[in-house]
Amino acid sequence: MTRLVLGTRGSKLALAQAEIVTGALRAAIPGIEVETMVLRTEGDRRRDEPLEVMAGEGVFVKDIERRLLAGEIDIAVHSLKDMPAVTAEGLTIGAVLQRGDARDAIVTRDGNSFAELPAGARIGSDSRRRELQLKAMRPDVSVESIRGNVDTRIAKAEAGEYEAVVLAYAGLQRLGLTGKATQVFALDEVLPAVGQAALAVECRAGDADALALVKQIEHEPTRQAIDAERAFLRRLGTGCSLPIGCYGEVTEGTLRLKAFVANEAGRIAKGTSQGPASAAARSGDMLAVRLMMEAGVKPAART
Numbered sequence: 001m002t003r004l005v006l007g008t009r010g011s012k013l014a015l016a017q018a019e020i021v022t023g024a025l026r027a028a029i030p031g032i033e034v035e036t037m038v039l040r041t042e043g044d045r046r047r048d049e050p051l052e053v054m055a056g057e058g059v060f061v062k063d064i065e066r067r068l069l070a071g072e073i074d075i076a077v078h079s080l081k082d083m084p085a086v087t088a089e090g091l092t093i094g095a096v097l098q099r100g101d102a103r104d105a106i107v108t109r110d111g112n113s114f115a116e117l118p119a120g121a122r123i124g125s126d127s128r129r130r131e132l133q134l135k136a137m138r139p140d141v142s143v144e145s146i147r148g149n150v151d152t153r154i155a156k157a158e159a160g161e162y163e164a165v166v167l168a169y170a171g172l173q174r175l176g177l178t179g180k181a182t183q184v185f186a187l188d189e190v191l192p193a194v195g196q197a198a199l200a201v202e203c204r205a206g207d208a209d210a211l212a213l214v215k216q217i218e219h220e221p222t223r224q225a226i227d228a229e230r231a232f233l234r235r236l237g238t239g240c241s242l243p244i245g246c247y248g249e250v251t252e253g254t255l256r257l258k259a260f261v262a263n264e265a266g267r268i269a270k271g272t273s274q275g276p277a278s279a280a281a282r283s284g285d286m287l288a289v290r291l292m293m294e295a296g297v298k299p300a301a302r303t
Helices: 012-028 062-069 128-137 150-158 169-174 208-217 220-236 277-295
Strands: 003-008 033-038 075-079 091-096 104-108 122-124 142-144 164-168 199-204 244-251 254-262 268-276
Touching: 003 012, 003 062, 012 033, 012 075, 012 150, 012 169, 012 199, 012 208, 062 075, 062 091, 062 199, 091 208, 091 220, 104 150, 104 169, 122 150, 128 142, 128 244, 150 164, 164 169, 199 208, 220 244, 220 254, 220 277, 244 277, 254 277, 268 277
Parallel strands: 003 033, 003 075, 122 142, 122 164
Antiparallel strands: 075 199, 091 199, 104 164, 244 254, 254 268
């Protein structure tokens, strides 16, 4: 096989991410042809609903996965943070590319840092994870629901609908918009979502040709870190809407994982773990169980 049809959402960010994958494939496999097919997803259609309401539903990936299973496309590119904890039957993550910067960033109307925002400042975000961590630092701010692509969210802040918006820094980087960020939060301040800043290439589980091709752009340390994070998420359950953050990093075969879980009442449990990257999924699962017990959250059944 020297030609692949790649399926992706049609937002500027999704197209930029698809181009990253295409570029990696062309660099690794000279002469390969990659055709991009733009597909619309349920998440794109349900623009009026808060993202947290749709948490765990895979609304940005399921429509693309159906086309992949039907053989209309050969591979699909997803932001890993959009993918459900359990991969759809018949499909597999064929490759995980080297992760970008997983931190969150704030874009403010007046160029202020987070600490400099006025009391009661309205911050646009559709993430309970971000809300909980932001309000732990500034209880006085108001975190309000916002939808739309990166450009739309930034425009809403600049127009004064919000004093600020919080976004994934990797998205700003991929769109050439890092100059809009007035502050990038440290990981100790705001832990990212599971899989944030990582790109997944999904394939049919039985498509040996496509799997062999995309395997050439796999970044093993990122895959191991992601395996731990996704195991952490699976333990909470595929439909989990609780505020959680989790970030893994692999250095010289050692996985370091940090995470938090909060229950419905806002009780937070934080923790870290360290162990061999070869046991990444087990580490993620064990850390989730420990933190859920501390937060008073019932573990989900094993899958």
